[in-house]
Amino acid sequence: MGSGGDDLETVVGVTLDHYNRRADAFWEGTRGHDVMQNIAALLRHIRGAAPFTLLDFGCGPGRDLKVFAELGHVAIGLDGAERFAEMARIHSGCEVWRQDFLALDLPQGHFDGIFANASLFHVPSRELPRVLRQLHDALKPEGVLFSSIPHGANQEGWSDGRYGVFHAPESWRAFGLAAGFVEIEHYYRPSGAPPGAQPWLASVWRRG
Numbered sequence: 499m500g501s502g503g504d505d506l507e508t509v510v511g512v513t514l515d516h517y518n519r520r521a522d523a524f525w526e527g528t529r530g531h532d533v534m535q536n537i538a539a540l541l542r543h544i545r546g547a548a549p550f551t552l553l554d555f556g557c558g559p560g561r562d563l564k565v566f567a568e569l570g571h572v573a574i575g576l577d578g579a580e581r582f583a584e585m586a587r588i589h590s591g592c593e594v595w596r597q598d599f600l601a602l603d604l605p606q607g608h609f610d611g612i613f614a615n616a617s618l619f620h621v622p623s624r625e626l627p628r629v630l631r632q633l634h635d636a637l638k639p640e641g642v643l644f645s646s647i648p649h650g651a652n653q654e655g656w657s658d659g660r661y662g663v664f665h666a667p668e669s670w671r672a673f674g675l676a677a678g679f680v681e682i683e684h685y686y687r688p689s690g691a692p693p694g695a696q697p698w699l700a701s702v703w704r705r706g
Contacts, residue, residue: 556617
């Protein structure tokens with residue numbers, strides 16, 4: 499991986515082009531993934547009565563967005579890749595916003611929960627404090643953010659045509675706390691696998 503010194507226009511453009519060109523293959527490779535553990539982790543920590551207003555941040559082709567809608571929630575998707583946004587609208591029947599993660603335009607205090615499954619690791623570390631604060635401010639008071647990232651030793655740069663950051667767990671926690679979140683819980687996935695075979699760090703945060 500690189501050092502993370504690439505200009506932001508390149509980071510965004512190349513990463514989105516990667517997903518746009520591989521959208522169909524990505525859908526076929528991920529449509530059967532079971533992330534109900536993550537969905538449940540978000541929903542059980544939201545206070546108040548359902549239905550909830552939810553943002554699927556980096557919704558991809560709409561797999562999880564559809565689940566939220568089928569559970570009766572008001573679900574909105576967001577993705578920067580044009581092909582993913584189109585696919586998500588068709589698959590889920592939900593509203594989907596096409597927004598670059600580094601140029602967000604989110605309503606303030608609007609969402610009960612934000613579901614960022616395998617998406618925030620694409621945000622360069624130097625931009626992450628700002629993006630997390632925008633997500634924090636888009637939540638209602640005491641709203642909940644779920645995130646899942648591939649963790650590592652703070653490697654940052656290009657991998658398989660995409661820009662990503664593999665945060666160490668303690669570094670990821672520091673970013674969340676600095677953005678004003680309170681950590682509720684974290685766990686590693688896939689569930690039941692030995693520690694060396696759990697590449698995903700899932701964490702749940704409440705707006706402080």
